[in-house]
Amino acid sequence: xxxxxLSHLYCPKTGERYPAxxxxxxxxxxxPLLVAYDLQALKETWKPADLVGREASLWRYHxxxxxxxxxxxxxxxxxxxxxxxxxxxxxxMGIRDLWMKDEGIIPTGSFKARGAAVGVSRALxxxxxxxxxxxxxxxxxxxxxxxxxxxxxxxxxxxxxxxxITRNEVYACGARLFLVDGLISDAGKQVAQxxxxxxxxxxxxxxxxxxxxxxxxxxxxxxxxFGWRLPDVILYPTGGGVGLIxxxxxxxxxxxxxxxxxxxxxxxxxxxxxxxxxxxxxxWEARAKESExxxxxxxxxxxxxxxxxxxxxxxxxxxxxxEGCALAIEDAxxxxxxxxxxxxxxxxxxxxxxxVFAAARRLRENGWIKDNERVVALNTGAGIxxxxxxxxxxxxxxxxxxxxx
Amino acid sequence: xxxxxLSHLYCPKTGERYPAxxxxxxxxxxxPLLVAYDLQALKETWKPADLVGREASLWRYHxxxxxxxxxxxxxxxxxxxxxxxxxxxxxxMGIRDLWMKDEGIIPTGSFKARGAAVGVSRALxxxxxxxxxxxxxxxxxxxxxxxxxxxxxxxxxxxxxxxxITRNEVYACGARLFLVDGLISDAGKQVAQxxxxxxxxxxxxxxxxxxxxxxxxxxxxxxxxFGWRLPDVILYPTGGGVGLIxxxxxxxxxxxxxxxxxxxxxxxxxxxxxxxxxxxxxxWEARAKESExxxxxxxxxxxxxxxxxxxxxxxxxxxxxxEGCALAIEDAxxxxxxxxxxxxxxxxxxxxxxxVFAAARRLRENGWIKDNERVVALNTGAGIxxxxxxxxxxxxxxxxxxxxx
Numbered sequence: 001x002x003x004x005x006l007s008h009l010y011c012p013k014t015g016e017r018y019p020a021x022x023x024x025x026x027x028x029x030x031x032p033l034l035v036a037y038d039l040q041a042l043k044e045t046w047k048p049a050d051l052v053g054r055e056a057s058l059w060r061y062h063x064x065x066x067x068x069x070x071x072x073x074x075x076x077x078x079x080x081x082x083x084x085x086x087x088x089x090x091x092x093m094g095i096r097d098l099w100m101k102d103e104g105i106i107p108t109g110s111f112k113a114r115g116a117a118v119g120v121s122r123a124l125x126x127x128x129x130x131x132x133x134x135x136x137x138x139x140x141x142x143x144x145x146x147x148x149x150x151x152x153x154x155x156x157x158x159x160x161x162x163x164x165i166t167r168n169e170v171y172a173c174g175a176r177l178f179l180v181d182g183l184i185s186d187a188g189k190q191v192a193q194x195x196x197x198x199x200x201x202x203x204x205x206x207x208x209x210x211x212x213x214x215x216x217x218x219x220x221x222x223x224x225x226f227g228w229r230l231p232d233v234i235l236y237p238t239g240g241g242v243g244l245i246x247x248x249x250x251x252x253x254x255x256x257x258x259x260x261x262x263x264x265x266x267x268x269x270x271x272x273x274x275x276x277x278x279x280x281x282x283x284w285e286a287r288a289k290e291s292e293x294x295x296x297x298x299x300x301x302x303x304x305x306x307x308x309x310x311x312x313x314x315x316x317x318x319x320x321x322x323e324g325c326a327l328a329i330e331d332a333x334x335x336x337x338x339x340x341x342x343x344x345x346x347x348x349x350x351x352x353x354x355x356v357f358a359a360a361r362r363l364r365e366n367g368w369i370k371d372n373e374r375v376v377a378l379n380t381g382a383g384i385x386x387x388x389x390x391x392x393x394x395x396x397x398x399x400x401x402x403x404x405x
Numbered sequence: 406x407x408x409x410x411l412s413h414l415y416c417p418k419t420g421e422r423y424p425a426x427x428x429x430x431x432x433x434x435x436x437p438l439l440v441a442y443d444l445q446a447l448k449e450t451w452k453p454a455d456l457v458g459r460e461a462s463l464w465r466y467h468x469x470x471x472x473x474x475x476x477x478x479x480x481x482x483x484x485x486x487x488x489x490x491x492x493x494x495x496x497x498m499g500i501r502d503l504w505m506k507d508e509g510i511i512p513t514g515s516f517k518a519r520g521a522a523v524g525v526s527r528a529l530x531x532x533x534x535x536x537x538x539x540x541x542x543x544x545x546x547x548x549x550x551x552x553x554x555x556x557x558x559x560x561x562x563x564x565x566x567x568x569x570i571t572r573n574e575v576y577a578c579g580a581r582l583f584l585v586d587g588l589i590s591d592a593g594k595q596v597a598q599x600x601x602x603x604x605x606x607x608x609x610x611x612x613x614x615x616x617x618x619x620x621x622x623x624x625x626x627x628x629x630x631f632g633w634r635l636p637d638v639i640l641y642p643t644g645g646g647v648g649l650i651x652x653x654x655x656x657x658x659x660x661x662x663x664x665x666x667x668x669x670x671x672x673x674x675x676x677x678x679x680x681x682x683x684x685x686x687x688x689w690e691a692r693a694k695e696s697e698x699x700x701x702x703x704x705x706x707x708x709x710x711x712x713x714x715x716x717x718x719x720x721x722x723x724x725x726x727x728e729g730c731a732l733a734i735e736d737a738x739x740x741x742x743x744x745x746x747x748x749x750x751x752x753x754x755x756x757x758x759x760x761v762f763a764a765a766r767r768l769r770e771n772g773w774i775k776d777n778e779r780v781v782a783l784n785t786g787a788g789i790x791x792x793x794x795x796x797x798x799x800x801x802x803x804x805x806x807x808x809x810x
């Protein structure tokens with residue numbers, strides 16, 4: 001059996017096919033390329049029971065990933081993250097069957113590790129030796145670290161306001177790091193210029209086809225961890241939206257493989273954004289096919305501050321196809337929810353993850369989430385990566401002083 | 406088959422037995438209590454093949470853990486962390502078969518989660534409703550979060566110099582948090598007073614018997630992940646030393662179960678300390694049975710700043726029994742190694758973990774680690790928990806400015 005059943009790439013706008021065997025960026029019409037597999041052949045030979053006893057990482061699904069030779073796998077042990085029951089916060093918001101997929105338990109402390117692991121591995125396989133990307137922090141940290149492990153030179157440009165810890169990660173591994181006194185869109189322009197002038201591989205979100213495949217494994221894991229019975233609703237904090245696109249793609253592939261029931265509807269996907277940056281919500285409310293640039297975007301949930309995602313049409317398509325929805329959460333509300341989740345479940349989630357819990361609460365209140373539905377909140381990273389989102393208030397004692405009751 | 410083969414507790418100094426069915430703290434002579442299992446019965450019914458397909462957490466070894474009823478398990482999905490090859494840093498220091506057990510990929514970003522998960526679960530099982538502990542940061546954060554998940558009230562006292570992020574974690578989950586203008590030893594005295602006056606459960610390191618069992622699972626995992634063939638050397642950053650005691654205990658239990666070869670020597674354990682706080686190193690060099698208080702201790706590796714560990718005699722016993730050694734690393738040296746590991750392997754380890762890599766380098770140089778030996782460096786936490794240990798130096802650009810080559 002081949003290690004990967006990778007077949008080809010295709011443009012989701014025109015359907016045009018592209019060979020997978022060499023470096024590709026966007027399609028001729030400027031759309032992100034998607035990855036296709038030989039699912040008919042795979043269906044004959046690959047069964048859920050084959051996964052039993054495989055390693056506890058996303059590479060357990062290597063047949064459905066794009067790396068052809070296991071020697072090219074660049075791994076830090078990412079994936080197969082916990083899917084935890086969260087009954088106390090569920091009870092607090094009236095959802096009896098609430099779960100958290102915890103992407104904080106992963107190298108670099110953020111789900112960006114999935115896209116980086118698969119994207120860097122495939123770049124290595126295709127002979128890339130230098131890559132560049134703009135980032136709001138976590139993606140750049142992940143790509144820089146995986147690139148270091150692969151021996152690939154990385155050039156990372158991030159806003160100077162991006163979380164300090166992600167800057168440290170990029171710096172620690174010796175990548176070329178630049179800060180810009182502006183937004184990720186400014187960083188993007190600078191990367192585009194360097195790509196053109198220096199011949200670097202452009203690893204910007206969705207400008208390379210393989211990070212979606214890494215993110216897709218969140219969907220594969222949710223399916224496997226629930227014994228191939230999918231939940232009713234999955235809430236996802238949406239910036240670039242790659243994970244949401246990937247999860248939906250995973251479920252469609254599993255349906256074609258016959259691993260999940262063909263008759264049942266796929267999970268309703270919910271794109272959760274911040275009120276200060278909600279282009280997908282605005283587009284979804286207008287039933288539009290694409291989003292519009294969101295000016296002066298701002299939120300404490302830095303990872304979802306993306307004013308005009310390149311894959312917006314794919315995100316919206318996944319929402320419409322799955323009969324999902326989109327909604328925006330105020331910063332104050334998500335910060336409150338962050339503490340509630342920590343108090344009730346012992347999980348210190350990131351602000352983006354907290355937004356998802358707040359959204360679940362809202363959707364239960366307005367009845368969109370129904371009684372007895374199984375709901376998964378996707379926490380995309382560890383709260384510890386954002387030391388500035390809360391200020392601990394604690395009495396300072398002198399040695400020998402008795403603890404106040 | 407019972408869920409746990411827990412038998413009883415015993416004092417390692419006197420051999421006296423204590424019943425496991427109720428709350429216990431230290432033995433009558435003031436020593437930490439150790440946990441015994443009915444290994445003879447377990448040997449008859451439990452085989453390595455039984456682990457295949459079990460959940461990817463430390464609870465896969467529940468027969469060798471002290472929680473009797475699975476309903477009392479308090480879990481955030483901890484354990485079964487990656488055991489990664491680190492060939493490039495290995496080559497750089499002349500060790501051909503170097504591996505890293507990465508305890509950064511765990512809830513709370515620190516291996517303290519293991520002790521907290523098992524300790525809190527067992528406390529819940531025994532009816533504890535309020536616990537207290539002094540901490541240098543990570544242990545307090547882990548115990549506070551797991552206690553929150555269990556619905557147990559936690560009182561945490563930490564030096565005001567302890568890492569800010571750990572303070573945030575304790576605060577976020579609503580524990581009682583106090584800072585002290587002093588050392589962990591000052592915090593310990595305040596906790597002891599509160600324990601006496603308020604009737605709290607004392608969860609201080611080794612004053613409760615079960616965190617060792619949680620830490621022990623690192624040894625069980627290393628054995629399983631290597632296919633039940635143990636490595637030659639394991640290096641461990643040693644503060645309280647609970648993990649080192651636990652790993653050694655794990656191997657002895659596996660030998661009694663017949664899961665590892667009886668004839669082969671156990672791995673040589675290496676206690677790595679910081680030059681600014683090296684009581685175990687000093688005691689080991691003198692072939693002493695106990696350590697002496699290390700005055701004015703100081704190191705950037707905050708987690709191993711423990712001037713007089715309560716379990717020092719058990720750590721030293723494990724070093725002597727395993728024919729291991731102890732050595733101390735300067736702060737400047739470990740900080741240099743932290744960057745080298747990030748550059749060569751893409752892993753951003755914590756300062757304590759970096760000390761271990763520096764120690765491996767030293768021991769290879771002086772020949773203590775021999776050619777062709779299999780060596781495991783234990784990284785106890787994620788580098789992202791320590792934002793202050795490095796300062797990223799990066800050019801700040803204006804929007805539109807070209808990246809300098």
